[in-house]
Amino acid sequence: MSLYILPKERLPEFVRALQGNYRVVGPVKTEHGFAFDDISDPQQLQLDYTTTILPPKKYFLPQREVLFSYHTEQGDNGRQRIEMRPVYQGVEPTVIFGVHTCDMNGIMLYDKVFSEGFRDEHYMERREQIYVIGIECLHPCDEASFCKDMGTLTAPPVYDLHMTDAGDFYFVDTGTEKGERLLLDHVYVKMAEKEDIQKLGQILSSKWPRFRMRLKMSRDQTPALLTLGYQAKLWQELGERCLACGSCTNVCPTCFCFDVIDENDITLQNGERVRVWDSCQLYEFALVAGGHNFRESKASRVRHRLMRKGKYIKQVHGLIGCTGCGRCERACLVHITVPGTLNALHEEMQLEPGV
Amino acid sequence: MLHLHENLKTTTTPLRYDGHTSVFLPAVATIEDVKTETALEKIYTVRLPGGQNLGHVPGQFVMVSVPGVGEAPISVMSSPSRTGETFKLCIRKAGDLTGVIHLLQPGDQIGIRGPFGRGFPVDTFRGKDILVAAGGLGLAPARSLIDEVLDHRSQFGRLIILYGAKNPSEILFRDAIAEWEERDDVEFLMTVDRPDPTWFGHVGVITTLFPHVEVNPYKTVAVTVGPPVMYRFVTMELLGKGLTPEQIWLSFERRMKCGIGKCGHCQVNHRYSCQEGPSWTYAEALAFEEAL
Amino acid sequence: MATKPKIAFFDFTSCEGCQLTVIDLLQTHLGLLDLVEIVQFREAMSEKDEDYQIAFVEGSCTRKGDEARLLQIREQASMVVALGACAHLGGINALKNRWAIENVQTYVYGKNGKDAYESYPARPISAVIKVDAVIPGCPIDRYEFLRVVQLILQGRKPRLPDYPLCVECKLKENACLNTLGKPCLGPITRAGCNAICPTYGDGCEGCRGWHPEANFTYMREILRGHGLSDAEIDARFTMFNHYQFQHMGDEAPITTPISPAKDEPLPTSTFAAPKEA
Ligand SMILES: Cc1cc2nc3c(=O)[nH]c(=O)nc-3n(C[C@H](O)[C@H](O)[C@H](O)COP(=O)(O)OP(=O)(O)OC[C@H]3O[C@@H](n4cnc5c(N)ncnc54)[C@H](O)[C@@H]3O)c2cc1C
Ligand code: SF4
Ligand code: SF4
Ligand code: SF4
Ligand code: SF4
Ligand code: SF4
Ligand code: FES
Numbered sequence: 045m046s047l048y049i050l051p052k053e054r055l056p057e058f059v060r061a062l063q064g065n066y067r068v069v070g071p072v073k074t075e076h077g078f079a080f081d082d083i084s085d086p087q088q089l090q091l092d093y094t095t096t097i098l099p100p101k102k103y104f105l106p107q108r109e110v111l112f113s114y115h116t117e118q119g120d121n122g123r124q125r126i127e128m129r130p131v132y133q134g135v136e137p138t139v140i141f142g143v144h145t146c147d148m149n150g151i152m153l154y155d156k157v158f159s160e161g162f163r164d165e166h167y168m169e170r171r172e173q174i175y176v177i178g179i180e181c182l183h184p185c186d187e188a189s190f191c192k193d194m195g196t197l198t199a200p201p202v203y204d205l206h207m208t209d210a211g212d213f214y215f216v217d218t219g220t221e222k223g224e225r226l227l228l229d230h231v232y233v234k235m236a237e238k239e240d241i242q243k244l245g246q247i248l249s250s251k252w253p254r255f256r257m258r259l260k261m262s263r264d265q266t267p268a269l270l271t272l273g274y275q276a277k278l279w280q281e282l283g284e285r286c287l288a289c290g291s292c293t294n295v296c297p298t299c300f301c302f303d304v305i306d307e308n309d310i311t312l313q314n315g316e317r318v319r320v321w322d323s324c325q326l327y328e329f330a331l332v333a334g335g336h337n338f339r340e341s342k343a344s345r346v347r348h349r350l351m352r353k354g355k356y357i358k359q360v361h362g363l364i365g366c367t368g369c370g371r372c373e374r375a376c377l378v379h380i381t382v383p384g385t386l387n388a389l390h391e392e393m394q395l396e397p398g399v
Numbered sequence: 400m401l402h403l404h405e406n407l408k409t410t411t412t413p414l415r416y417d418g419h420t421s422v423f424l425p426a427v428a429t430i431e432d433v434k435t436e437t438a439l440e441k442i443y444t445v446r447l448p449g450g451q452n453l454g455h456v457p458g459q460f461v462m463v464s465v466p467g468v469g470e471a472p473i474s475v476m477s478s479p480s481r482t483g484e485t486f487k488l489c490i491r492k493a494g495d496l497t498g499v500i501h502l503l504q505p506g507d508q509i510g511i512r513g514p515f516g517r518g519f520p521v522d523t524f525r526g527k528d529i530l531v532a533a534g535g536l537g538l539a540p541a542r543s544l545i546d547e548v549l550d551h552r553s554q555f556g557r558l559i560i561l562y563g564a565k566n567p568s569e570i571l572f573r574d575a576i577a578e579w580e581e582r583d584d585v586e587f588l589m590t591v592d593r594p595d596p597t598w599f600g601h602v603g604v605i606t607t608l609f610p611h612v613e614v615n616p617y618k619t620v621a622v623t624v625g626p627p628v629m630y631r632f633v634t635m636e637l638l639g640k641g642l643t644p645e646q647i648w649l650s651f652e653r654r655m656k657c658g659i660g661k662c663g664h665c666q667v668n669h670r671y672s673c674q675e676g677p678s679w680t681y682a683e684a685l686a687f688e689e690a691l
Numbered sequence: 692m693a694t695k696p697k698i699a700f701f702d703f704t705s706c707e708g709c710q711l712t713v714i715d716l717l718q719t720h721l722g723l724l725d726l727v728e729i730v731q732f733r734e735a736m737s738e739k740d741e742d743y744q745i746a747f748v749e750g751s752c753t754r755k756g757d758e759a760r761l762l763q764i765r766e767q768a769s770m771v772v773a774l775g776a777c778a779h780l781g782g783i784n785a786l787k788n789r790w791a792i793e794n795v796q797t798y799v800y801g802k803n804g805k806d807a808y809e810s811y812p813a814r815p816i817s818a819v820i821k822v823d824a825v826i827p828g829c830p831i832d833r834y835e836f837l838r839v840v841q842l843i844l845q846g847r848k849p850r851l852p853d854y855p856l857c858v859e860c861k862l863k864e865n866a867c868l869n870t871l872g873k874p875c876l877g878p879i880t881r882a883g884c885n886a887i888c889p890t891y892g893d894g895c896e897g898c899r900g901w902h903p904e905a906n907f908t909y910m911r912e913i914l915r916g917h918g919l920s921d922a923e924i925d926a927r928f929t930m931f932n933h934y935q936f937q938h939m940g941d942e943a944p945i946t947t948p949i950s951p952a953k954d955e956p957l958p959t960s961t962f963a964a965p966k967e968a
Contacts, residue, residue: 076866098864107862111423114466123506126466130421161674162659165420274688287878288904289857291867301663304423304656308467308841310722315467317423321862322656324663326854327904332654333493336627338667338689342904348666348689356669375861377869377878378909468845495847502846 045218047236047244052212054232056086061230062139066175069103070141071096080140091142092209095185099147099297099371100140104154104171109133110316111166111304117313131316132169139175139226144185146196146367148178148203150297153363155202157300160361175223178206182251188370190383192255194263196367208247215244258383260390263364266354273389274347282385283343285378290323292372292380293349298357298365299323324348350385422659425464425510426451431485432505437569440536441501442476443488447511450484453477456518457543458650458678462658463488464510465503469496472655472673474540475514480550489539489571515658516677519544519622519648527620528556530612532633534563534605534625538571540650541624552584559586559612563605563625566593588612605629609636616641622678624650634681644682651677651684696844699731699743700774701764703750703757704784704813708830709775710734710749716833723837726844743767745843747826749774751784752819754809765820770843773815773822774836776829776898781934783829784813788933791954798957812952815934824849829898829931832884852882855902856895860886868894874917876927879905898931907944921946 050058062068068083071093078093080100110131119125143151158167178199181191191197199206204223208215215236218224227233236244261269293299303322308315322329325345330338339345357365366382373381432444447453453461455475464470477486492501503509521544529548533541541560548555560579564570570591579587588608590601601608605625621642623633630649637647653665653672665672668687700710714735717723730740746768752761765771776782787795792811796804816822826832826839839849852858856877860867868875868889875894877886881902888895907928914924925945929936936943937950 074866076871079864096864097861097866102864112421116466119506121506123504124508126427126508126510128424128427128466128510130424132421157661162422162661164422164659164661166423285906285909287855287857287906287909288902289855289878291857291861294858294861300661302656302661303664304470304662306467306469310720310726310837312467312726312841312844317464317466317470319423319662322662322664323854323858324666326858328853329664330654332652333491333497334626336652338653351668356666359669360671374870375867377867377913468847495850499845499847 045220045224047241048216048218048227049234049236049240050207050214050216050227050230051232052214054230055089055091055214057232058230059083059086059089059141062226065137067136067138068141069100069138070177080142083141089141091179091207093142095144095189095369095371095374097371097375098295099150099369100143101147101150101154101297101300103134103138103140103174104151105158105167105300105302105321106134107321109166109319111319113314113316114306115314130166132166135169135173137173137175139177141177142179143176143203144179144181144369145199146181146189146191146194146369147297148176148200149194149196149364149367150369151176152200152202153298153357153361153365154300156361156363175204175226176202176219177223178203178219180206180208180248180251182209182247182254184255185370186374188373188381189255189368190258190370191368192252193257193259193383194364194366194368196364196369197252197255208244210243210247215240215247258387260387266386267358269386269389269393270351270355272393274351276389276392278385278388278392279343279347282346282380283341286325286342286346286380287378288325288327288342288345289377290325291375291377293323293325294321295371295375297367297369297371298353301329324352346380350382353382354386423512423657425462425470425512427508428511430503430505430507430509433503436489436571439569440489440491440539440571443490443500443503444485445488445509445511446485452484453482453486453514455479455482455486455514455543457521457547458518458540459514459516459543460540460658460677461488461511461513462515462655463490463496463500464512465496465499466510468499470510470512470656471496472515472658474543474677476539476542478543478546478550480547489536489542491536513658515673517675519678521547524548524620525554526556527618528559528615530559530561530614530619530621530637532561532605532621532623532625532629532637534629534633535565535569536571537624537626537629537650538562541622542572542575544622549585556618557586558584559614560588561605561608561612562587562589563608563629564589564591566591567595567598586612604632606632606636609640614640614642616643616646620646620648622648622650624678627652637681644685645680647681648678649681649684651679653677695726695728696745697730697740697743698727698745698747698840699729699740699768700734700747701731701749701760702733703748703761703778703816704753705750705775705777707734707749709777709826709828712830712833713747713774713836716836720837723840727840741767745770745772747772747774748778748816750816751777751781751813752816753784753813754811756809758819761816761819770823771816771820772824772826772839772843772849773817774826775831776827776900776931778816779825779827780900780931781813781815781818782898782931785934785937786930788812788937788952789949790957791952794954794956813934818934825851827851827881827899828884832887835883853903854882855905856880856882856884856886856889856899858882859884860889863890865889868892869913869917872917874914874919874927876910878913879907879910896927896930900932900935911944925949 070089072081072088115127158164203219206217302319353366434442460474476489579585655665656662660671660674773779842849876897877895880897881899
């Protein structure tokens with residue numbers, strides 16, 4: 045849409061102005077790194093952060109989310125009566141600063157999953173109140189990133205505003221009208237001029253060489269590679285190593301599996317049905333009554349995750365299933381990684397790039 | 400590109416009953432009747448608010464809730480033809496929630512969401528011979544189809560029902576079975592794995608019934624519902640009879656937590672069993688490695 | 692609700708920390724007393740009633756004399772719940788099982804300790820009587836206690852999380868201690884305490900026992916990465932779970948043999964030496 049310029053020294057003022065009307069969250073410094081958190085003081089905002097343990101998905105699909113509350117009691121006829129009321133949790137105007145382009149790809153997938161088919165109002169109500177303010181990645185987060193391989197180094201169309209660091213100011217691209225309205229009434233926000241746009245072009249094109257490629261195949265080949273590699277020996281090896289800890293899925297911006305449980309209050313008459321994050325890496329995930337487990341072995345579970353990332357999500361939702369953010373690699377204590385796995389499969393399949 | 404939601408019978412009631420918008424909020428239904436079927440199974444007659452029709456097709460399921468305990472997928476036992484203001488569920492006591500459901504009595508309220516899943520494409524079954532192979536509790540979902548065929552008897556060819564139970568005490572629907580055995584237009588065969596002194600019929604697993612039936616593979620549709628171990632063997636028998644993979648329907652059990660294609664539990668390879676299943680043709684199943 | 696179920700608390704060899712946790716919980720959740728009637732609780736009340744349905748047993752069985760009392764509890768209660776690591780696993784008490792019992796008695800009670808105090812290797816109560824449910828932890832998590840009581844009251848079978856602690860830890864977005872050079876047993880430990888130790892910066896020591904898929908081989912690799920020797924790793928593995936490893940025999944995923952118990956004096960404590968009895 046349109047391109048604006050926001051002087052860096054005015055950012056705190058801009059954030060403070062937003063705080064009047066919105067919950068403002070963004071990357072902040074923690075003891076050992078960064079995390080998305082509520083911003084009370086604009087100085088906390090670290091737009092040049094590297095990565096976070098959890099992606100901003102926690103604002104879109106909270107770790108624990110109440111779906112409805114219930115009340116049960118004995119009616120006049122002595123039989124159980126129930127009352128249920130839907131709860132829409134965390135629905136408040138929220139501005140999320142500093143979303144990396146990989147994580148925007150995750151949000152794009154979430155939007156698709158929860159709006160298509162049966163529309164999930166709990167997600168959508170919250171979603172409609174969220175403003176995504178992206179930040180262009182000019183440097184890789186660390187060695188674990190492989191966003192360039194996955195094609196997630198450019199911002200997909202989910203942002204309301206998208207910022208690019210240009211030294212002493214930010215370029216601010218508007219993705220939506222609702223985003224553009226956030227910029228209005230701030231005299232220090234100026235429209236970009238022609239030469240500014242040239243500068244933006246330079247910044248953007250000079251960033252690419254800083255990112256390395258890690259995959260031995262192109263991302264378009266991963267579905268075929270995984271299909272051919274379904275029976276590969278590699279899965280057994282990975283299964284032996286895997287701790288079945290679920291860290292890889294909990295930190296993943298494209299994982300959205302959940303469990304649904306009832307939590308009762310002390311009286312046992314009232315309670316809430318909540319959804320909580322679940323992981324296909326855990327033993328019980330595919331266990332059914334009668335004791336049959338459709339993914340009994342850890343090998344089959346590791347494979348299922350990689351299949352989802354490199355193939356299934358693409359098949360079902362038409363979007364990339366892995367953003368290359370590298371979070372699962374950072375979290376996995378036994379070094380099971382997406383690039384490592386795909387590359388090893390590629391070796392095992394002896395597929396040459398370009399085949 | 401696969402279109403996940405084509406073919407789905409998406410019902411808006413009672414999903415969004417009372418004007419609310421949450422797909423997770425059940426309708427408050429009332430248990431009208433409870434009938435003890437075996438030591439493990441009970442049949443529940445359920446009434447939606449205002450006696451609303453469930454509007455399902457054979458093979459679909461609902462999510463049954465007891466708030467404070469949880470929710471589980473249960474197949475609709477009633478055929479659409481026998482669903483008016485109430486419908487029936489046959490529920491086995493298998494654990495936590497089903498244990499609590501077994502304590503419920505007429506007048507108690509429960510939560511119902513759905514119907515969910517892709518039912519059997521009954522329209523494409525018309526004019527054909529129907530072979531139903533049901534193992535154990537699988538006869539409950541199968542009944543939604545059997546009764547539909549019986550109530551529109553002239554629209555279908557032969558109706559062959561093969562039923563296998565573990566032992567005589569686990570045999571379901573004795574009334575209905577008596578009727579099927581009586582009727583000339585139903586070919587019913589039953590077997591038990593482990594006989595007891597009261598049993599004078601067939602003994603053996605369900606596949607031992609197949610030599611006793613002849614089918615015309617050109618105009619037969621087979622529907623298989625039962626525990627996971629059963630599919631492979633029954634499918635082999637059906638293929639042996641000359642049926643093509645497209646003519647064989649299998650109903651898969653998977654863990655289900657949402658019923659709406661989001662929670663990921665029911666995935667079979669890339670497909671969501673709660674949405675596109677729980678029944679698949681064998682041809683579809685062949686295309687995914689995780690299926691059998 | 693018809694009549695309130697009567698519950699009773701019993702303690703064997705323990706520090707009573709788990710019972711204290713229950714008392715603590717009652718301060719904030721008095722409503723629990725609307726659901727159950729407590730008829731025996733030495734830590735909190737002096738009255739005693741031998742008519743109870745649910746027994747919560749804290750502590751491990753460490754002497755012959757404990758057995759009769761346990762059997763009596765089992766006889767009376769329709770439901771027996773092991774309360775805390777001592778009762779659930781043997782816990783810290785089972786560390787003494789490394790040494791022959793006479794040496795332990797001598798160490799603790801002095802030269803005549805053998806005759807003065809009865810003792811034998813520590814065991815979880817499930818080694819003596821059938822246990823219907825477990826509330827793990829050292830000490831227990833008060834909310835888990837509450838959940839288990841609620842499940843029992845609903846007539847449901849209490850279930851524990853079957854997955855590792857890392858799940859809860861990640862949901863809280865804790866920085867992983869194992870990546871910061873601090874050993875943590877979270878990957879092999881059963882979740883349920885909401886990863887309380889890692890949340891406060893301390894590595895998990897496995898007080899809740901292992902989850903069913905605990906991968907000891909690769910847990911050891913991770914700990915070796917911290918520069919720990921195999922003996923040190925064994926010590927961590929057996930801290931709360933000595934009894935379990937003892938009973939795994941040759942299958943036990945440790946490098947130093949732990950049975951039979953060592954017939955040698957216990958090492959001198961760095962703490963105050965025990966006085967002669
Ligand atoms: C499409 C479909 C149709 C079904 N139709 C019927 C039916 O008509 N009648 C009937 O009696 N049963 C039916 N079932 C099975 C029924 O859903 C399970 O018996 C029920 O979920 C067990 O719940 P529980 O709380 O009683 O048991 P739990 O105590 O939760 O668990 C017992 C076992 O069931 C597994 N389990 C838990 N939740 C689920 C779940 N959501 N889906 C599958 N397994 C689960 C557990 O892992 C455990 O092994 C159907 C299942 C599916 C998927
Ligand atoms: S699979 Fe790993 S790298 Fe890919 S999006 Fe998920 S966490 Fe990031
Ligand atoms: S993070 Fe690693 S060890 Fe844990 S479940 Fe994932 S792959 Fe397995
Ligand atoms: S488990 Fe721990 S807190 Fe509980 S009694 Fe034993 S030593 Fe004390
Ligand atoms: S700190 Fe411990 S519990 Fe937490 S993720 Fe790391 S290993 Fe797991
Ligand atoms: S973190 Fe580990 S040691 Fe700490 S309470 Fe939990 S299980 Fe016990
Ligand atoms: S049951 Fe949740 S996706 Fe199918």
